[in-house]
Every structure is written in C-alpha cells, then in structure tokens.
Amino acid sequence: MNKSTTPPWQAVVVGVSMGGLEALKRLLSALPADFPIPILVVQHMDPQSGDGLATILDAFCPIRVKEADAGEQPLAGTVYLAPANYHLLVEPDGCLALSIDPPVNYARPSVDVLFETAAEAHGSKLVGLLLTGAGSDGSRGLRTIQQRGGHTLVQDPTEALAESMPRSALELLKPDAILSLEEMAPRLLDLAQYSPPKGLKPTRLP
Amino acid sequence: MPTPNLQHVEMHLLLEGVFQMYGHDFRDYAEASLHRRLNKWLAESRFPGFSEAQGPVLRDPAVFQTLLKGLTVHVTEMFRDPLAFKALREEVIPHLRTYPFLKVWVAGCATGEEAYSLAILLEEEGFKDRYRIYATDIDPEVLTQAKAGIYPLKELQKFTQNYQKAGGKAAFSDYYAASFDLAMLEPRLRERMVFATHNLAVDANFGEMNLVLCRNVLIYFKPNLKARVLELLDASLAPGGFLCLGQKESLDTTPWQKGYQEIAPRSRVYRKRYE
Numbered sequence: 036m037n038k039s040t041t042p043p044w045q046a047v048v049v050g051v052s053m054g055g056l057e058a059l060k061r062l063l064s065a066l067p068a069d070f071p072i073p074i075l076v077v078q079h080m081d082p083q084s085g086d087g088l089a090t091i092l093d094a095f096c097p098i099r100v101k102e103a104d105a106g107e108q109p110l111a112g113t114v115y116l117a118p119a120n121y122h123l124l125v126e127p128d129g130c131l132a133l134s135i136d137p138p139v140n141y142a143r144p145s146v147d148v149l150f151e152t153a154a155e156a157h158g159s160k161l162v163g164l165l166l167t168g169a170g171s172d173g174s175r176g177l178r179t180i181q182q183r184g185g186h187t188l189v190q191d192p193t194e195a196l197a198e199s200m201p202r203s204a205l206e207l208l209k210p211d212a213i214l215s216l217e218e219m220a221p222r223l224l225d226l227a228q229y230s231p232p233k234g235l236k237p238t239r240l241p
Numbered sequence: 242m243p244t245p246n247l248q249h250v251e252m253h254l255l256l257e258g259v260f261q262m263y264g265h266d267f268r269d270y271a272e273a274s275l276h277r278r279l280n281k282w283l284a285e286s287r288f289p290g291f292s293e294a295q296g297p298v299l300r301d302p303a304v305f306q307t308l309l310k311g312l313t314v315h316v317t318e319m320f321r322d323p324l325a326f327k328a329l330r331e332e333v334i335p336h337l338r339t340y341p342f343l344k345v346w347v348a349g350c351a352t353g354e355e356a357y358s359l360a361i362l363l364e365e366e367g368f369k370d371r372y373r374i375y376a377t378d379i380d381p382e383v384l385t386q387a388k389a390g391i392y393p394l395k396e397l398q399k400f401t402q403n404y405q406k407a408g409g410k411a412a413f414s415d416y417y418a419a420s421f422d423l424a425m426l427e428p429r430l431r432e433r434m435v436f437a438t439h440n441l442a443v444d445a446n447f448g449e450m451n452l453v454l455c456r457n458v459l460i461y462f463k464p465n466l467k468a469r470v471l472e473l474l475d476a477s478l479a480p481g482g483f484l485c486l487g488q489k490e491s492l493d494t495t496p497w498q499k500g501y502q503e504i505a506p507r508s509r510v511y512r513k514r515y516e
Binding site for chain 2: 083102104105106118121122124125126127132133134135136137148151152155156
C-alpha cells in the first residue's frame with residue numbers, strides 16, 4: 036500500500052551521453068508506470084535527430100516517456116526528454132522551460148544547464164543521476180545539486196560504455212553513491228519509498 | 242535558503258529599474274534562462290553583485306547596453322530546422338506566389354541568419370522584387386551585424402548542410418564570398434530587407450504581413466507575455482497569412498488555436514483563417 040506521506044523528492048534529473056540509448060532503456064524500463072517522481076533527462080544527441088528517442092523509449096518502457104514542452108508542469112509517472120538542439124531548464128516554480136542559448140560544454144541540450152536550474156528550483160528535494168558519456172558535461176551541475184543538499188548518484192565508470200563523464204564527476208565530488216546501472220532503478224524506487232499496488236510486480240524487465 | 246532568495250530579489254529590482262529607466266521589459270521572461278544570462282553577465286562584469294551593478298546600469302546607458310546584449314543573446318543559424326524551411330518552400334510558397342506583393346516580418350531576427358535564409362528562398366522561388374522582409378530585434382547592436390551580413394566562415398559548413406536539407410536549389414557557395422575567416426553574404430540579398438528595432442514586449446503591431454516568422458522567441462516568455470506577443474503577431478498578420486513558430490512552440494491550447502490552421506501536423510506553420 037502506498038503511504039500517505041509523499042516522498043520528499045520533487046524531481047529526478049538524469050544526464051547521459053554516449054551509450055545513452057542502451058542505458059536509458061535499461062534504467063527506465065525497470066521503473067513502474069506509476070513511479071511517483073517526475074524524471075527529467077538530458078541525452079546528448081545530434082541537433083537534427085528529431086523526437087525519435089522519446090518514441091522508442093515510450094514504446095519500450097512501462098513509464099510514459101515524452102519530449103519536454105516549454106511551460107509544462109512535470110507530472111509523476113512521466114519521463115521528460117530534452118528535445119534535440121534545445122536546452123531543458125527548470126523554472127523556479129518547477130515548470131519546464133526550453134532555450135536555444137549557446138551550447139554549454141559543446142552540448143545543447145547540456146546536462147549542466149538542466150542540473151543547475153533544477154538545483155536552483157528544487158534545492159535539497161532533487162535527485163541527480165549521471166550516467167555513461169564522453170566529455171565532462173554534468174559534473175559541475177551534479178556538484179551544484181550536492182551543494183544544494185540534493186541526492187547524487189553516479190554510474191560506476193568501470194562498467195559505463197563511455198567512462199569520462201562519470202569519471203570527471205567523481206574527480207569533482209563524492210556522490211552519495213556510485214552504482215552500476217542495474218542498481219540505479221532499485222535505488223530510485225527506494226528513495227521514492229515506492230511500494231507497488233498489491234498483486235503487481237513493481238517492474239517489467241525486458 | 243536566504244542566499245538564492247536574496248539574489249532573486251536583487252535581479253528582480255534590477256529588471257524593474259531597467260524597465261522604468263529604459264522601457265525594456267524583461268520582467269515576464271521565463272526565469273531559468275534569464276537568471277543564467279544575468280549571472281553570466283555579472284560574472285563578466287566588474288560588479289560583485291546585482292545590487293552594486295544597479296546604480297551604474299541605471300545611470301550609464303553604456304553599461305545598460307552591455308546588460309541588454311547579455312540578456313538578448315540569440316544564437317541562430319541559416320536554415321535552422323531545415324525541415325521547417327522545406328515546409329515553407331513546399332507548402333507555403335505556392336500560396337504566396339499568387340500575391341502581387343509579399344510582406345514578411347522576421348520578429349526577433351537577432352544577427353539576421355533567418356532573414357537571409359528567407360531572402361534566398363524567395364529569390365529561388367522567383368519572387369524577384371515582389372517582396373520586402375522586415376527584420377526586427379530588440380537589440381540595435383545585433384541589427385548592425387544583421388545589416389552587414391558577415392558571418393564566421395566556420396559556421397558556413399553547417400549553414401550549407403542546412404540549406405541542402407531545406408531543399409536548396411543552387412550551390413550555397415553562390416550566396417557568399419569568403420575572405421580569410423569570414424563569409425560575406427551577397428549584398429543583393431539585403432536589397433529588399435528593412436532592419437528596425439522592435440521590442441515584442443512593449444511595442445505595437447507591425448502592419449499587414451503575409452508571412453511572419455517568430456521562431457524560438459516565445460519559449461523565453463512566461464504565459465502572460467507569450468499571450469501578449471501572440472496577440473501582437475495575430476494583429477500584424479493579414480487574413481490568409483502564415484505564421485511560423487519554432488519546433489517547440491505551438492498555438493495549441495491558446496485562444497488563437499481556432500483562428501488558425503496548422504498546414505501539416507507538427508509543422509508549426511499556421512495559416513490565419515479568413516473570417
């Protein structure tokens with residue numbers, strides 16, 4: 036049974052680059068459709084790549100996956116992907132925003148932009164995950180999340196397809212945990228104090 | 242959290258002062274990117290904080306100009322979102338071709354890439370001297386750059402790819418001359434362009450346009466300012482005219498939805514209905 040106390044988290048933010056499609060498939064497919072915290076994702080991608088990623092992940096995962104729209108209020112049970120060639124930001128009131136400001140760390144969308152604005156909006160009520168990727172985007176943002184009291188998780192670089200993004204974060208901060216991709220979803224369910232509706236399995240594994 | 246709150250108060254006061262002193266209204270801009278821009282400007286300025294910057298910004302127009310420039314950064318490309326330009330060429334141009342004269346407004350033209358893209362498109366579609374492009378922006382300094390039509394040569398590779406994906410009919414190199422690390426667009430492309438300062442947040446509408454491009458501008462605005470600007474764009478558009486928004490902007494769930502028809506699903510190109 037779900038408790039009447041809501042988990043303290045207002046959002047989960049995820050940053051991922053090279054190796055992201057596989058990582059996101061594994062992470063998001065292990066979450067239930069009624070996961071109680073909105074999830075915001077920046078995946079580096081080609082500026083021209085359209086909205087194919089959201090379509091693929093939505094078809095593959097029990098949880099709803101869509102491209103973020105400017106001004107929308109993020110909901111539980113939904114994953115919002117940054118659109119190709121736009122930064123995804125969080126307004127102080129928690130609503131989503133988009134911009135075509137210059138690339139940050141050579142990336143648009145940039146993980147740092149999402150992480151820093153989410154940290155500003157949600158303070159200690161934010162969970163940040165940095166996964167596989169090349170480059171160093173996301174390190175500073177993850178540190179900002181930690182400085183604001185949020186919970187920080189980094190994928191173990193030794194098992195990441197591309198290790199430099201998680202490794203560069205570990206050079207900048209000591210996260211709350213370094214986890215394998217397999218361990219990420221259970222940790223999120225734990226943080227969310229998720230208990231599945233009776234008789235249903237919490238996850239649908241591929 | 243006293244620290245971020247203090248900074249928000251300081252930013253708010255600065256923007257309020259800027260509005261009262263200079264008439265530029267950033268008070269209803271979406272905050273996350275505005276705050277990032279303000280912080281970037283502050284970090285590059287000589288001021289330790291927004292309160293310290295406030296006096297100089299309000300008293301010295303030259304300092305204000307640096308702030309205005311920092312707040313209105315717009316990065317654009319020629320033929321950004323090539324498929325949108327392809328849709329313009331294939332779906333909109335056939336309608337516009339029937340007009341004796343075409344008036345086009347590029348609202349928020351920044352350094353002019355989009356206006357020049359349109360000029361190339363109209364030239365290739367045979368409009369010759371039957372059109373005028375009004376290119377406006379809030380920042381006079383970017384308009385100076387737009388008028389010059391000179392871009393870093395390293396950008397041209399991307400512009401060329403975009404142009405080809407957008408259904409370009411010529412060799413893109415026909416449209417510019419390279420010199421050292423700069424590319425100068427053909428001067429004839431701007432013969433039919435008018436550049437002017439215009440502030441969507443406070444200025445009035447712009448006359449009977451047949452085609453209005455306002456792309457990736459509305460995403461920077463809060464709902465009430467977005468509504469004001471849509472009203473202004475609507476008032477500037479002749480019946481049967483076309484409105485092009487950015488890929489992540491839409492008239493859905495706005496009061497203007499009924500008055501427009503999207504020419505293809507998710508094209509973000511809308512045709513204003515005849516009443």
